[in-house]
Amino acid sequence: MLMMTSSKFEVLLLDDEPIVGKRLRPAILKLGCGVEVFESPAKAIKRINEKEFDVVVTDIRMDEIDGIEVLEYVTKKSSRTKVIMITGYAMMELARQAMEKGAFDFIAKPFKPEDLRVVIVKAAEALGVKLTLSHEPQ
Amino acid sequence: MFNNCLDKWYKCALQRLKRVLDAAVERQAIRDASDDGDSSLRKPDRVLRFTIKAHVYIGFVFAFLIAFSIGIALVITLLMMDRNLEVVEISNKYVYHILEARSYEKDFLLNGVGLKDAIKNIRALKDLFLEHYGEIKKIVGSNDLLSKTDKYGKLLETLEDLQAVTVSSAELSARREKIKDELQALGGEMVIVAKELMRKERDSLDKSMLLFRVVHIYAAVFLILFITFILHLLGFRVLRTLNRFTVYMSQISSSRHSKFQSSSFYRDEFSDLSGVLEQLVKEYDRQQTIISQSHKLRAVGTLTAGVAHELNNPINNITLTAHMLLEDYLELSDDERLDMIKDLIDEAGRARLIVRNLLDFARESESIMEPIGIGDVLEETLKISGSQVKLAGVNIELKIAPNLPRIHGDRHQLQQVFLNLLLNALDVSTKGGHLKIEVAMADEDNFVAVKVTDFGQGIPDHILHHIFDPFFTTKTKGKGTGLGLSVSQGIIAKHGGHITVSTKQQRGTTFTVKLPITTIPADFSHSQVLLNNQ
Ligand SMILES: Nc1ncnc2c1ncn2[C@@H]1O[C@H](COP(=O)(O)OP(=O)(O)O)[C@@H](O)[C@H]1O
Ligand SMILES: [Mg+2]
Numbered sequence: 001m002l003m004m005t006s007s008k009f010e011v012l013l014l015d016d017e018p019i020v021g022k023r024l025r026p027a028i029l030k031l032g033c034g035v036e037v038f039e040s041p042a043k044a045i046k047r048i049n050e051k052e053f054d055v056v057v058t059d060i061r062m063d064e065i066d067g068i069e070v071l072e073y074v075t076k077k078s079s080r081t082k083v084i085m086i087t088g089y090a091m092m093e094l095a096r097q098a099m100e101k102g103a104f105d106f107i108a109k110p111f112k113p114e115d116l117r118v119v120i121v122k123a124a125e126a127l128g129v130k131l132t133l134s135h136e137p138q
Numbered sequence: 139m140f141n142n143c144l145d146k147w148y149k150c151a152l153q154r155l156k157r158v159l160d161a162a163v164e165r166q167a168i169r170d171a172s173d174d175g176d177s178s179l180r181k182p183d184r185v186l187r188f189t190i191k192a193h194v195y196i197g198f199v200f201a202f203l204i205a206f207s208i209g210i211a212l213v214i215t216l217l218m219m220d221r222n223l224e225v226v227e228i229s230n231k232y233v234y235h236i237l238e239a240r241s242y243e244k245d246f247l248l249n250g251v252g253l254k255d256a257i258k259n260i261r262a263l264k265d266l267f268l269e270h271y272g273e274i275k276k277i278v279g280s281n282d283l284l285s286k287t288d289k290y291g292k293l294l295e296t297l298e299d300l301q302a303v304t305v306s307s308a309e310l311s312a313r314r315e316k317i318k319d320e321l322q323a324l325g326g327e328m329v330i331v332a333k334e335l336m337r338k339e340r341d342s343l344d345k346s347m348l349l350f351r352v353v354h355i356y357a358a359v360f361l362i363l364f365i366t367f368i369l370h371l372l373g374f375r376v377l378r379t380l381n382r383f384t385v386y387m388s389q390i391s392s393s394r395h396s397k398f399q400s401s402s403f404y405r406d407e408f409s410d411l412s413g414v415l416e417q418l419v420k421e422y423d424r425q426q427t428i429i430s431q432s433h434k435l436r437a438v439g440t441l442t443a444g445v446a447h448e449l450n451n452p453i454n455n456i457t458l459t460a461h462m463l464l465e466d467y468l469e470l471s472d473d474e475r476l477d478m479i480k481d482l483i484d485e486a487g488r489a490r491l492i493v494r495n496l497l498d499f500a501r502e503s504e505s506i507m508e509p510i511g512i513g514d515v516l517e518e519t520l521k522i523s524g525s526q527v528k529l530a531g532v533n534i535e536l537k538i539a540p541n542l543p544r545i546h547g548d549r550h551q552l553q554q555v556f557l558n559l560l561l562n563a564l565d566v567s568t569k570g571g572h573l574k575i576e577v578a579m580a581d582e583d584n585f586v587a588v589k590v591t592d593f594g595q596g597i598p599d600h601i602l603h604h605i606f607d608p609f610f611t612t613k614t615k616g617k618g619t620g621l622g623l624s625v626s627q628g629i630i631a632k633h634g635g636h637i638t639v640s641t642k643q644q645r646g647t648t649f650t651v652k653l654p655i656t657t658i659p660a661d662f663s664h665s666q667v668l669l670n671n672q
Binding site for chain 1: 447450451453454455456457458459461462465466478481485528529
């Protein structure tokens with residue numbers, strides 16, 4: 001299996017809540033990977049078209065295009081990209097649907113930045129990449 | 139006019155009666171007070187009780203008394219007439235006897251026979267006289283007739299005696315001639331008196347007959363009038379109260395609760411009935427409130443899923459921000475820290491707002507009627523249900539006509555109505571579908587209309603009759619209570635409006651709520667309300 005350097009490991013984060021992107025970007029950057037943050041699903045899909053990401057983290061419920069559609073699009077575009085779904089309260093049904101459609105994992109709101117990092121690290125491992133935190137949180 | 143008069147008279151009489159009875163009650167009360175101390179408890183019950191039963195009895199007794207006195211009057215006049223007839227008969231006999239006696243007297247004078255018969259007649263006359271002395275004396279007024287008869291009889295007897303003496307002499311015949319003359323004069327007088335007597339009696343008989351007839355007619359007319367009057371009073375009272383009941387009932391059925399106006403003068407069976415009714419209405423109102431509240435809580439339950447979902451976002455934002463603040467606290471610049479803290483505060487505020495909207499709605503608030511803008515109510519409703527709408531993925535088009543007049547209503551209750559309609563519409567909408575809410579003046583004068591239109595499957599005919607029935611639902615147990623529309627209808631009726639529905643299968647459904655606009659000047663009443671709320 002091809003080992004990649006961590007700096008080349010690319011993550012796309014899509015959530016229509018601006019604060020999510022704003023706070024998670026530094027948190028994910030600490031894993032030593034590249035992060036692109038989007039609030040609009042349309043723009044995110046456009047970017048996915050241009051570039052292959054290792055991990056896509058997407059909110060499952062957004063106004064214009066929902067997370068399931070993004071998932072379907074990503075799996076169609078690149079089968080090796082791992083998709084992590086962010087779900088809300090009592091959306092087990094949607095989450096199950098997402099898993100069936102090939103999502104790597106899901107994470108329920110509200111979550112801690114560390115929770116997401118753990119899932120991303122797991123996804124990287126599945127891709128054969130070892131990610132470590134640049135410095136441990138207190 | 140006549141009715142008015144009667145009514146006034148009746149009321150006046152009632153008032154007088156009331157005063158009399160009040161005085162009696164007061165006396166009773168004073169006596170009670172001296173008996174025991176707690177008579178003050180009985181005080182509020184001071185309104186006079188004048189039952190329909192008593193009314194009927196009193197009317198009946200009066201009618202009976204009047205009929206009775208009329209009967210007595212008739213009997214008296216009848217007796218009078220009877221007596222008159224009798225007297226007429228007597229005077230007839232009297233005249234007959236006199237005339238008979240006189241004709242015998244004439245016979246005797248001409249032919250010398252019949253004196254005995256004349257005497258017999260005069261005797262019979264005397265007997266008659268003695269027998270009916272009282273009556274005859276009353277009519278004739280003196281003993282004149284009796285003495286004349288007596289005298290006549292004596293003359294006849296003397297004549298007979300003279301007849302018996304066979305010896306004739308000049309002196310005797312002269313005496314006989316003299317007696318004959320006297321007899322003739324006296325007889326003539328007697329006939330005149332007797333005829334006079336007969337005439338008088340006829341007159342008086344005629345008079346009493348006329349009196350009898352007049353009394354008869356007047357009595358009949360009066361009795362009829364009186365009974366009509368009594369019946370009219372009773373009927374008037376009953377009908378008027380019934381009419382009041384009808385008005386009251388129609389007010390109840392349109393849910394504009396008012397107090398039953400029973401007569402302030404007295405209490406009767408109707409007051410009892412209205413008391414019971416009032417109790418019933420109160421109980422009904424209470425039940426209605428319970429149903430309405432339970433349905434509201436159910437709606438809150440429905441909303442809660444949406445709200446919980448909606449709450450996730452601010453909570454998630456707070457969690458993320460707080461953790462990053464903790465993680466990077468030392469590396470962050472002051473500006474970054476401040477930005478994060480500001481985010482924390484904002485997101486907490488957002489969460490609070492979501493919860494408060496829901497709690498505002500769920501709160502069991504007493505009904506406050508105030509002038510409100512119907513557009514505002516709908517905007518608030520959409521805010522409450524915002525998360526639910528988002529969850530359903532339905533797009534809502536809200537059109538509010540500008541410069542709509544205010545309506546007089548209860549904000550929370552109206553929110554509940556529109557929420558019910560909205561949730562029903564959401565239930566039949568597909569994901570990505572849309573709904574239309576229009577607020578405008580109604581085609582009816584002085585009404586505003588709110589139209590909630592969905593593009594769902596519509597309502598089949600056999601269901602359409604039932605959708606406003608309490609507990610009618612086509613939804614599964616967890617989802618529908620079947621109370622939404624029935625509660626909404628109750629609330630709208632209370633506001634003097636109505637809900638209608640028009641539906642086309644496979645095309646969609648429109649619920650239209652029409653509410654009367656207020657005539658109270660908005661500024662004034664609004665500031666009043668604000669003052670009250672402070
Ligand atoms: N917009 C609508 N489209 C189709 N059917 C409706 C609509 N609104 C109400 N109904 C029908 O009326 C019934 C009664 O509604 P409601 O009184 O609100 O009770 P619930 O919503 O709890 O069932 C519903 O079960 C549904 O069958
Ligand atoms: Mg309903």
